[in-house]
Amino acid sequence: MFSKEKVEQFKTIPTPFYYYDLNVLESTLAEITKEAGTYGFDVHYALKANSNNEILELISKHGLGTDCVSGNEILKALDTGFTSDDIVFAGVGKTDEEINIGLEHDIFCFNCESLPEIEVINELAQQKGKVANIALRINPNVNANTHHYITTGLEENKFGINIWELEEVINALESFENLNLVGLHFHIGSQITDLTVFKSLCVRVNEIQEWFYDRNIIVEHVNVGGGLGVDYENPDENLIADFKAYFKVFNDFLELKPTQKVHFELGRAVVAQCGSLITKVIYVKKGVNTNFVIVDAGMTELLRPALYQALHKIEPLTFVSDNINRYDVVGPICESSDCFGKSLMLPELERNNIIAIRTTGAYGEVMANNYNLRRNAATYYEKEMIK
Numbered sequence: 309m310f311s312k313e314k315v316e317q318f319k320t321i322p323t324p325f326y327y328y329d330l331n332v333l334e335s336t337l338a339e340i341t342k343e344a345g346t347y348g349f350d351v352h353y354a355l356k357a358n359s360n361n362e363i364l365e366l367i368s369k370h371g372l373g374t375d376c377v378s379g380n381e382i383l384k385a386l387d388t389g390f391t392s393d394d395i396v397f398a399g400v401g402k403t404d405e406e407i408n409i410g411l412e413h414d415i416f417c418f419n420c421e422s423l424p425e426i427e428v429i430n431e432l433a434q435q436k437g438k439v440a441n442i443a444l445r446i447n448p449n450v451n452a453n454t455h456h457y458i459t460t461g462l463e464e465n466k467f468g469i470n471i472w473e474l475e476e477v478i479n480a481l482e483s484f485e486n487l488n489l490v491g492l493h494f495h496i497g498s499q500i501t502d503l504t505v506f507k508s509l510c511v512r513v514n515e516i517q518e519w520f521y522d523r524n525i526i527v528e529h530v531n532v533g534g535g536l537g538v539d540y541e542n543p544d545e546n547l548i549a550d551f552k553a554y555f556k557v558f559n560d561f562l563e564l565k566p567t568q569k570v571h572f573e574l575g576r577a578v579v580a581q582c583g584s585l586i587t588k589v590i591y592v593k594k595g596v597n598t599n600f601v602i603v604d605a606g607m608t609e610l611l612r613p614a615l616y617q618a619l620h621k622i623e624p625l626t627f628v629s630d631n632i633n634r635y636d637v638v639g640p641i642c643e644s645s646d647c648f649g650k651s652l653m654l655p656e657l658e659r660n661n662i663i664a665i666r667t668t669g670a671y672g673e674v675m676a677n678n679y680n681l682r683r684n685a686a687t688y689y690e691k692e693m694i695k
């Protein structure tokens with residue numbers, strides 16, 4: 309994946325740093341717009357996955373909308389070329405200040421997660437003399453078969469409105485004059501690699517829609533969320549997720565009225581593969597059963613392994629020899645969970661060798677923190693390698 313020249317260039321840059329290949333992002337976006345375009349689907353980029361300006365500007369140029377989860381994300385989206393009429397705003401805990409930001413900018417839709425939230429949006433819209441578009445985020449109770457920290461569509465999760473609460477919500481909506489129910493919203497989890505899970509979601513959405521049709525409610529928009537997974541083990545073989553198969557599932561299994569439009573909120577599958585965290589070996593330390601490769605990136609730069617036991621491919625870009633050794637690759641942070649991989653079979657490494665931690669474009673830099681008073685890693689982009 310990395311050319312010799314690129315590795316030479318990496319050697320001259322202080323580590324750790326995030327490196328983004330905007331060509332990969334561009335190809336991914338081209339594939340998304342082509343495949344979603346086939347069916348007239350509307351894709352909103354889930355800004356939480358990566359909110360760097362360069363990345364956002366490229367995504368907005370390709371005509372995607374955004375899925376925001378905070379007032380600041382809405383402002384960032386507007387600053388980087390997205391239009392407010394394509395912004396959806398989700399989140400279980402929208403504050404008054406954030407709702408007002410959405411109202412002031414006339415965003416496309418608030419994805420609402422509870423009756424108390426709906427009441428507040430109505431009140432704030434009333435104060436501004438506006439009518440807010442809302443979608444009900446409904447908990448479809450579909451199991452995403454992914455890590456429990458990133459499963460969101462089950463009744464036990466904090467997200468969404470449960471089916472048995474719908475009657476109450478629909479009745480309440482009749483008295484809210486400053487709200488316009490335009491959609492239904494679903495999101496069941498993230499890093500979903502088994503497409504049959506999305507088929508189950510479609511079947512469930514059809515059932516829920518029937519419930520609404522029985523009450524003579526046909527919403528204009530059906531938002532099925534995000535969640536498409538990427539290949540963390542073999543990034544080079546699957547640099548671009550199978551968007552063709554993904555969108556086809558929804559086309560084949562969602563039963564819609566002719567006037568209804570389908571929306572998606574994709575984060576990870578858009579940006580994960582364009583990013584790598586480049587780090588340097590500080591020490592190789594002998595252990596009892598394995599040797600430790602201690603690198604200068606840690607859970608401060610990439611939290612996913614520590615938080616979700618996530619595996620990112622560890623790719624040595626320079627090494628001493630092809631002799632394969634068993635290593636635990638760990639960071640410098642004072643936590644045992646600061647580990648990028650255990651018992652990895654890697655070529656022989658020594659101090660100053662360079663390693664790429666792959667598939668870190670999504671939920672990498674955005675989740676970084678300054679624990680141990682660490683400074684933020686720098687960011688470089690392919691093309692001009694500008695900071």
Ligand code: LLP
Binds near residue numbers: 357536575612671
């Ligand atoms: N829509 C909603 C309502 C969401 O909550 C999320 C992600 C998305 C869309 C985008 O999902 P994606 O297409 O990226 O799977 N930090 C975790 C992932 C958290 C996902 C949160 N919600 C990780 O590093 O795996």
